[in-house]
Amino acid sequence: MDQLKDKLRSNNVNKLDYQLSLEDMPTQWFNFFPHLPKPLPPVRDNGKRSTLEISQLIRPKILLEQNAPKENWIDIPEEVINKLIMCGRPTPLRRALSLEKHLKTPARIYFKREDTMATGSFKLSTAVAQAYYAKQEGREILISETGAGQWGMSVALVSQMFGLDARIFMARCSLEQKPYRQHYMKMLGCEVYPSPSTKTECGKELLLQTPGHPGSIGSAISEAIENALDTPGSAYLSGSNVNHVHLHQTLLGLEVKQQLSMAGESNVDHLVACVSGGSNLCGFMMPFLPEKNSGAKIDMLGVESTASPRLTQGTYEYCRSDVAGYTPEVLSHSMGESYIPAPVHVGGLRNHNSSPLVSLLCREGILRAEALDEFNAFKAGQIMLKTEGILVAPESSHAVAAAIDLAEKARIENKESVIVFLASGNGFLDLQGYNDVLNN
Amino acid sequence: MDQLKDKLRSNNVNKLDYQLSLEDMPTQWFNFFPHLPKPLPPVRDNGKRSTLEISQLIRPKILLEQNAPKENWIDIPEEVINKLIMCGRPTPLRRALSLEKHLKTPARIYFKREDTMATGSFKLSTAVAQAYYAKQEGREILISETGAGQWGMSVALVSQMFGLDARIFMARCSLEQKPYRQHYMKMLGCEVYPSPSTKTECGKELLLQTPGHPGSIGSAISEAIENALDTPGSAYLSGSNVNHVHLHQTLLGLEVKQQLSMAGESNVDHLVACVSGGSNLCGFMMPFLPEKNSGAKIDMLGVESTASPRLTQGTYEYCRSDVAGYTPEVLSHSMGESYIPAPVHVGGLRNHNSSPLVSLLCREGILRAEALDEFNAFKAGQIMLKTEGILVAPESSHAVAAAIDLAEKARIENKESVIVFLASGNGFLDLQGYNDVLNN
Numbered sequence: 001m002d003q004l005k006d007k008l009r010s011n012n013v014n015k016l017d018y019q020l021s022l023e024d025m026p027t028q029w030f031n032f033f034p035h036l037p038k039p040l041p042p043v044r045d046n047g048k049r050s051t052l053e054i055s056q057l058i059r060p061k062i063l064l065e066q067n068a069p070k071e072n073w074i075d076i077p078e079e080v081i082n083k084l085i086m087c088g089r090p091t092p093l094r095r096a097l098s099l100e101k102h103l104k105t106p107a108r109i110y111f112k113r114e115d116t117m118a119t120g121s122f123k124l125s126t127a128v129a130q131a132y133y134a135k136q137e138g139r140e141i142l143i144s145e146t147g148a149g150q151w152g153m154s155v156a157l158v159s160q161m162f163g164l165d166a167r168i169f170m171a172r173c174s175l176e177q178k179p180y181r182q183h184y185m186k187m188l189g190c191e192v193y194p195s196p197s198t199k200t201e202c203g204k205e206l207l208l209q210t211p212g213h214p215g216s217i218g219s220a221i222s223e224a225i226e227n228a229l230d231t232p233g234s235a236y237l238s239g240s241n242v243n244h245v246h247l248h249q250t251l252l253g254l255e256v257k258q259q260l261s262m263a264g265e266s267n268v269d270h271l272v273a274c275v276s277g278g279s280n281l282c283g284f285m286m287p288f289l290p291e292k293n294s295g296a297k298i299d300m301l302g303v304e305s306t307a308s309p310r311l312t313q314g315t316y317e318y319c320r321s322d323v324a325g326y327t328p329e330v331l332s333h334s335m336g337e338s339y340i341p342a343p344v345h346v347g348g349l350r351n352h353n354s355s356p357l358v359s360l361l362c363r364e365g366i367l368r369a370e371a372l373d374e375f376n377a378f379k380a381g382q383i384m385l386k387t388e389g390i391l392v393a394p395e396s397s398h399a400v401a402a403a404i405d406l407a408e409k410a411r412i413e414n415k416e417s418v419i420v421f422l423a424s425g426n427g428f429l430d431l432q433g434y435n436d437v438l439n440n
Numbered sequence: 441m442d443q444l445k446d447k448l449r450s451n452n453v454n455k456l457d458y459q460l461s462l463e464d465m466p467t468q469w470f471n472f473f474p475h476l477p478k479p480l481p482p483v484r485d486n487g488k489r490s491t492l493e494i495s496q497l498i499r500p501k502i503l504l505e506q507n508a509p510k511e512n513w514i515d516i517p518e519e520v521i522n523k524l525i526m527c528g529r530p531t532p533l534r535r536a537l538s539l540e541k542h543l544k545t546p547a548r549i550y551f552k553r554e555d556t557m558a559t560g561s562f563k564l565s566t567a568v569a570q571a572y573y574a575k576q577e578g579r580e581i582l583i584s585e586t587g588a589g590q591w592g593m594s595v596a597l598v599s600q601m602f603g604l605d606a607r608i609f610m611a612r613c614s615l616e617q618k619p620y621r622q623h624y625m626k627m628l629g630c631e632v633y634p635s636p637s638t639k640t641e642c643g644k645e646l647l648l649q650t651p652g653h654p655g656s657i658g659s660a661i662s663e664a665i666e667n668a669l670d671t672p673g674s675a676y677l678s679g680s681n682v683n684h685v686h687l688h689q690t691l692l693g694l695e696v697k698q699q700l701s702m703a704g705e706s707n708v709d710h711l712v713a714c715v716s717g718g719s720n721l722c723g724f725m726m727p728f729l730p731e732k733n734s735g736a737k738i739d740m741l742g743v744e745s746t747a748s749p750r751l752t753q754g755t756y757e758y759c760r761s762d763v764a765g766y767t768p769e770v771l772s773h774s775m776g777e778s779y780i781p782a783p784v785h786v787g788g789l790r791n792h793n794s795s796p797l798v799s800l801l802c803r804e805g806i807l808r809a810e811a812l813d814e815f816n817a818f819k820a821g822q823i824m825l826k827t828e829g830i831l832v833a834p835e836s837s838h839a840v841a842a843a844i845d846l847a848e849k850a851r852i853e854n855k856e857s858v859i860v861f862l863a864s865g866n867g868f869l870d871l872q873g874y875n876d877v878l879n880n
Binding site: 120183184387388389431432 | 516827
């Protein structure tokens with residue numbers, strides 16, 4: 001017994017989790033924009049109605065400022081910190097010892113556990129900040145879209161935390177595939193509409209054009225913005241794509257850097273995340289940009305879904321993120337505004353375009369992209385569950401698959417690579433999807 | 441910024457979680473049997489076949505010894521400790537500041553977060569130990585029953601961790617209500633059968649007697665034991681009721697005691713847990729037994745479901761835990777062996793009897809029992825989600841409801857009670873149940 005206590009004391013038992021104490025958690029967001037090789041290209045305001053004006057109406061003012069922050073570090077308000085702690089920040093970084101053993105790889109694999117957040121995904125970290133600023137401005141109802149539902153769950157939860165109402169437009173096919181996420185939002189008193197819906201004009205039009213339209217993040221964004229414009233006292237929030245979201249998510253990478261240092265890793269070879277709008281990827285990887293700019297060989301890899309392979313097969317062009325023209329035209333890798341992705345279970349990766357930031361990172365060779373089909377991603381998720389005992393979200397399973405590939409390459413090359421991937425969410429509410437894909 | 445860092449350093453931000461470091465985690469199970477007011481009554485071995493002999497055939501030998509341990513403290517094997525860490529031990533104790541505020545109570549409410557375990561419930565802690573001993577004896581397949589599925593998920597996961605196979609009989613109504621739990625087990629390569637099934641003789645008989653039989657933990661136990669007897673190299677594991685399970689779960693209470701001390705609490709007024717077989721309750725509360733025996737006024741409260749109100753309305757009598765007569769007759773509070781509980785969503789509370797230990801605790805006045813209906817429990821789960829942001833399992837929501845009642849009583853009496861309840865699991869996979877009960 002004393003022997004075992006000694007082992008626990010000297011960390012000779014399996015040390016898996018690297019966890020920050022509260023006093024070490026980041027209290028500022030990292031402004032990575034000055035570290036980009038070139039500024040983000042300007043947006044085009046070509047709509048029937050000024051998208052800039054729309055944005056100023058529906059978004060809290062300070063969030064617009066945070067799209068292009070002036071300071072290098074941006075203080076996080078104390079109330080936001082407190083709510084982030086309540087939601088599960090800081091999250092652990094775990095060494096994937098069992099996965100390494102299974103793969104017989106000399107690589108050291110770590111994963112950031114955003115699956116431990118209260119709603120089961122990383123989305124909460126920006127939801128808290130956005131709801132806080134909305135409340136500060138006296139807004140009373142939060143309106144947003146959601147794809148697979150992780151973002152919607154987060155908006156629903158923070159609305160309660162700040163005593164606000166919430167209304168969510170959710171891509172119809174995702175809502176039908178993942179009814180539990182809708183149940184969760186409704187338990188929190190949140191209104192949920194399948195998109196396209198008959199609640200908005202643009203929803204009605206989409207249904208007229210394409211009866212049985214499965215919906216997409218693009219259709220849901222359009223409906224949420226139209227509804228926010230029509231709802232006095234509302235704030236429109238974004239779950240991804242826009243700059244202030246990427247900024248808020250830098251907490252992920254800032255934590256990881258400290259945690260890698262706790263684990264005794266001075267270098268990292270590969271950072272891997274799934275990518276759509278890319279806020280999980282950017283929040284995770286952008287804090288490593290200064291090191292990369294200083295010559296550190298860090299391979300940044302984004303894994304998208306073959307259901308919408310914008311970065312690997314799309315066109316770099318001006319297009320909108322929504323289908324109805326409420327958002328500005330942004331220069332981004334896109335499948336085209338009219339592209340309807342197949343109704344895969346990976347609802348979080350179904351955007352028709354990526355964000356300007358992710359697209360720029362790809363164009364400039366900072367970010368490497370791969371596209372992966374659902375079956376192979378889900379198989380990797382199954383390996384992760386069988387070895388590490390952790391069920392990640394279908395989106396995150398894309399990152400797992402790529403990390404496994406890199407670890408196998410390291411085995412062949414007999415190289416002690418350090419691979420860090422992001423478990424952006426948990427997969428408990430996606431078990432129907434896992435079952436459909438793996439067993440049918 | 442420096443101010444905020446100072447606040448973080450001095451813990452002036454909301455201190456919510458009390459978490460043990462690895463070196464402080466318990467490395468021994470607590471033998472509470474010597475602290476009981478009287479020994480557990482002997483079992484009766486009246487079956488058509490000796491249940492003692494059955495038990496010796498299907499259960500790992502050391503587990504039978506752990507039903508009546510000789511030492512006061514039982515060393516936990518190092519490999520079990522390592523796997524427990526991987527599964528999420530030690531778990532946090534959280535102060536429910538937001539719930540307190542919502543209730544305007546002077547009471548300090550804490551809850552033990554077994555919802556953070558890898559499978560989403562406390563069941564893993566004994567599953568790891570039982571699988572370890574089964575493997576030590578060269579057994580190759582783990583066979584067990586499950587009610588709501590939390591136990592089955594845990595057996596499925598640990599089978600993978602130890603390189604074993606697994607087979608689970610799950611109460612049919614729970615399987616239909618909670619298909620996600622079945623998907624999870626199958627992802628881990630586990631065989632799952634709805635009970636009653638045609639896989640066993642006793643299953644066939646039950647289906648003949650009662651076509652469309654919804655199943656119960658009792659039917660599933662019978663089938664699992666029969667199947668284990670018929671399967672060479674198998675081990676039969678129990679998720680609750682038996683003494684070695686209660687013993688393994690003492691980790692919960694041992695952790696809580698240390699964590700309350702970290703929180704500066706020298707006394708606790710109320711311990712609250714849901715109860716069926718009672719391993720979550722006993723594991724949580726039995727480590728407090730020495731203090732209670734020394735005169736500390738600790739109110740121990742178990743909350744059962746009105747669907748099977750054994751402790752509040754049942755008879756203290758000899759009866760079996762299974763329906764086919766493979767288990768010994770034990771003296772326990774029971775609704776009768778032929779009682780079929782309504783197919784409520786709270787699958788984990790549907791046993792027709794409680795364990796001998798829980799029943800003895802009630803008889804001796806150590807444990808107080810209340811019965812609660814599903815709707816009121818689920819409403820409490822909703823309050824918990826809205827205030828604390830944590831979705832607990834339907835079973836755990838029974839404990840939440842009772843804790844809320846106690847906190848409201850403390851408000852009326854203006855008393856600074858210390859209330860600790862057990863969040864025995866998370867409710868993500870029970871969202872359909874929550875939705876059905878709360879919205880229909």
